[in-house]
Amino acid sequence: MTKETRIDRRFAALKTEGRKALVCFVTAGDPDADTFAKLLAELPKAGADIIEVGMPFSDPMADGPAIQAASLRALKSGQTMVKTLAMVANFRKTDPDTPIVLMGYYNPVYVYPVDKFLDEAAAAGVDGLIIVDVPPEADEELCLPAMERGLNFIRLTTPTTDAKRLPTVLTNTSGFVYYVSITGITGAAAPVVNDVHSQVARIKGATELPVVVGFGVRTGEQAAALAKGADGVVVGSALVSAIKDSLGPNGDATAKTVPAVVDLVKSLSQALKPV
Amino acid sequence: MAGKDKKSSDAKLNSYRTGPDEQGxxxxxxxxxxxxxxxxxxxxxxxxxxxxxxxxxxxxxxxxxxxxxGGRPSPLYYAERLTEHFREVAAAQGGKGGAKIYFKRDELNHTGSHxxxxxxxxxxxxxxxxxxxxxxxxxxxxxxxxxxxxxxxxxxxxxxxxxxxxxxxxxxxxxxxxxxxxxxxxxxxxxxxxxxxxxxxxxxxxxxxxxxxxxxxxxxxxxxxxxxxxDFQSVIGKETREQILEREGRLPDTLVACIGGGSNAIGLFHPFLDDEGVAIYGVEAGGHGLDVENGHAASMSGGKPGVLHGNRTYLLQDADGQILEGHSISAGLDYPGVGPEHSWLKATGRVNYVPITDKEALDAFQLCARQEGIIPALEPSHALGYVTKLAPTLPRDNLLVMNMCGRGDKDVFAVAGYLGMTI
The missing domain is CATH 3.40.50.1100 (Rossmann fold)
Known part of the structure; x- marks a missing residue:
């Protein structure tokens, strides 16, 4: 077991308050470094309980068009792993509490390489990792070294993770469990609420960890419905779509960019408040 | 990890044909x-x-x-005129060499390739x-x-x-x-x-x-x-083995195949990996040349290990781990990765991986059409491009088998364009 992290503390606090976690995904450096830094600083105030920061990758195989485009915008604006880690370190200077989870694909981490990445991520104030294409079968090369540095390794469980496989997936998972509500890519079809409820109940029966639901969550109403029985929801594609819709004709950030995302996060947060 | 690597390096002393392990x-x-x-x-x-x-x-x-x-087995064809051609090239350079060239004719399969x-x-x-x-x-x-x-x-x-x-x-x-x-x-x-x-x-x-x-x-x-x-492609090498034994009474000395992902190559190579006397060459797409950034698709000659599309292998990538697009005249070789077994065969040194440029492949394409009456696909034209360099340097009794893995019907319009022909 890793020692208590910001993620553990945040979920404990949410439980005391009787609230569900709003987990917000944004891609590092999208649409550009300065706008992203401003956005990151605003997200906790708008109601983001946990922030997932996407590490842009040229080939985001598990992502739909919205997050693919966000990744490309970030890369085009010159985003690199060094810059992503520096952005987290800067955020930490003014926000000691909001958990940050880096999410992405293995290759940029692998070539960094792994040990250097983990050391620098821990030093920057990163709390957890979600690496989409490293399954539990490969735990010794990334998950276990991350745990040794006190980072939570957060695993995705999916509708295809059956009872036989679930224990394998949960073994070295910490922080929280991310339930992927659909078989598909991010931002695709809307999940069927009742199916999600039964699957989340199944996972909660197998772990003490908080379970959050993601993929395809777009509106406050939907977020509230999906959060029932779970400990929170993740919103990603809807936020990066809001960024895209706010851009100027050349694809540059405008005065509307940060407020567009902040307003959406506020409304989602409001919808998740206990009634 | 260290333990795992040691195990595989021990294993190679006995056989190159035991992989992968149970985790792939x-x-x-x-x-x-x-x-x-x-x-x-x-x-x-x-x-x-x-x-x-x-x-x-x-x-x-x-x-x-x-x-x-499918039309198997595909013939093993003695490319007599190309053999003579390479011997003339060798003679013109003052040499006496020129390997005996065979084509494994997988372009004759149903659908036109392996x-x-x-x-x-x-x-x-x-x-x-x-x-x-x-x-x-x-x-x-x-x-x-x-x-x-x-x-x-x-x-x-x-x-x-x-x-x-x-x-x-x-x-x-x-x-x-x-x-x-x-x-x-x-x-x-x-x-x-x-x-x-x-x-x-x-x-x-x-x-x-x-x-x-x-x-x-x-x-x-x-x-x-x-x-x-x-395993499914190894039928190529298994047939080649039987056919060359029947034709020549011995194993080949040299194998050559093109590599994009590398399925035709591993199919030819795998049954011969433990035959020490067989020199093996995998030919990658050198595009505009390895010195041209993002101008080639030679992931082993010009890339480094990474993880993409489900496996760890050599990849064309930048310093930040972003995958490069690469370039090749051949759409079938225009891929920034390669099959993981090839990466391992490169690391062990069992197979030699070499690049051939767009231009060298185009020259080989034309040479093959004129000398043998076979219009090759642009993919095996890369293999032939390397044969063009290698064969004249080898002795005459060297048996060289090249996999003619696809026919060029699909490429004739594109090649005509590159050559400035109007049809």
Whole structure:
């Protein structure tokens, strides 16, 4: 077991308050470094309980068009792993509490390489990792070294993770469990609420960890419905779509960019408040 | 990790043919790097393949199809005029050499390339698994055509993902896929080539995992694909072995094959890996030259290890781990990765991997057409490009087998364009 992290503390606090976690995904450096830094600083105030920061990758195989485009915008604006880690370190200077989870694909981490990445991520104030294409079968090369540095390794469980496989997936998972509500890519079809409820109940029966639901969550109403029985929801594609819709004709950030995302996060947060 | 590496380096002393291990590793390379949604299916596929391997009925059905539908065995052809040509080249340089050139004629298979060997095997696996819908990626369209063909033959619906750039430069194959009843999805993300097609196929698969089987076209991707594609393609090397023994009474001295993902090459090489006297060359797409940044598709000669599309292997990538698009005149070689077993064979030094440029391949394409009356695909034209350099330096009794893995019908318009011909 890793020692208590910001993620553990945040979920404990949410439980005391009787609230569900709003987990917000944004891609590092999208649409550009300065706008992203401003956005990151605003997200906790708008109601983001946990922030997932996407590490842009040229080939985001598990992502739909919205997050693919966000990744490309970030890369085009010159985003690199060094810059992503520096952005987290800067955020930490003014926000000691909001958990940050880096999410992405293995290759940029692998070539960094792994040990250097983990050391620098821990030093920057990163709390957890979600690496989409490293399954539990490969735990010794990334998950276990991350745990040794006190980072939570957060695993995705999916509708295809059956009872036989679930224990394998949960073994070295910490922080929280991310339930992927659909078989598909991010931002695709809307999940069927009742199916999600039964699957989340199944996972909660197998772990003490908080379970959050993601993929395809777009509106406050939907977020509230999906959060029932779970400990929170993740919103990603809807936020990066809001960024895209706010851009100027050349694809540059405008005065509307940060407020567009902040307003959406506020409304989602409001919808998740206990009634 | 250290323990694992040691084990594989010990193993190589005895045999190069024992991989992968149970987790799909060829030394450092290979593995199963996929999203969780796909893991249960990948594990099911592994089980289904192991069952099929042990089932004589599976082999019997596959052999029957390869023979009567695919047209196997393909001939081993003595390329007499090219042999003479290289001997003249050697003589002009003051040498006495010039290897004896054989072509393994896999371009004569049904659908025009080696790809049918693999698609017949995988469609039988898909049926065993009860899957009712087939998807595939394609670069040059040879694999797409071979998939569309077996789907028509077995009455399964089929969707092919093909980069929009490749749809343009390989239009004859696009037409063939449509005629065979396949749906062709032109992929516009990235540079619109093979890597992007593979991303999109994976996105489809993760969405339709319950009923869909993904026929990967090369010996790459998550375990067990590199192993099963290699096994299905090894018919090339097994036949070559029998045929050369019959013709020459001994094994070849030299093997040459082109490498994109590397399925035709591993198919030829694998049965010979433990024959020490056989020198083996894999020919990568050197594009505009290895010194041109992002101007080639030679992932082993000009890339470094990374993780993409389910496996760890050599990749074309920048310092930040972003995958480069690469470039090759040949759509079938225009891929920034390579099968993991090739990466391992490079690391062990068993196989030599060398680049051939667009121009060298075009020259070889024309040489082959004029000297042998065989219009090769641009992919094996790269292999021949290297034979052109190598053969004159080898002694006359050196038996060289090159895999003519595809025919050039699909390329004639593109090549005519490059040569400035008006048709």
């Amino acid at each position: 590793h060829f030394g450092l390379f290979g593995g199963r790097f996929v999203a969780e949604t796909l893991m249960p299916l990948i594990l099911d596929l592994e089980k289904a393949y192991n069952d099929a391997k042990a089932d004589p009925a599976f082999h019997a059905e596959l052999t029957d199809l390869l023979t009567h539908y 790809k049918i060997n693999n698609t017949l095997g995988q469609i039988l696996l898909a049926r065993r698994m009860g899957k009712t819908r087939i998807i595939a990626e394609t670069g040059a369209g040879q694999h797409g055509v071979a998939v569309a063909t077996v789907c028509a033959r077995f009455g399964l619906p089929c969707e092919i993902f093909m980069g929009a750039t490749d749809v343009k430069r390989q239009s004859p194959n696009v037409a063939r896929m449509y005629m065979l009843g396949a749906k062709v999805n032109a992929v516009t993300s990235g540079a619109g080539t093979l890597k992007d097609a593979m991303n999109e196929a994976l996105r489809d698969w993760v969405t339709n995992v319950h009923d869909t089987y993904y026929i990967i076209g090369t010996a790459a991707g998550p375990h067990p694909y590199p192993e099963l594609v290699r």
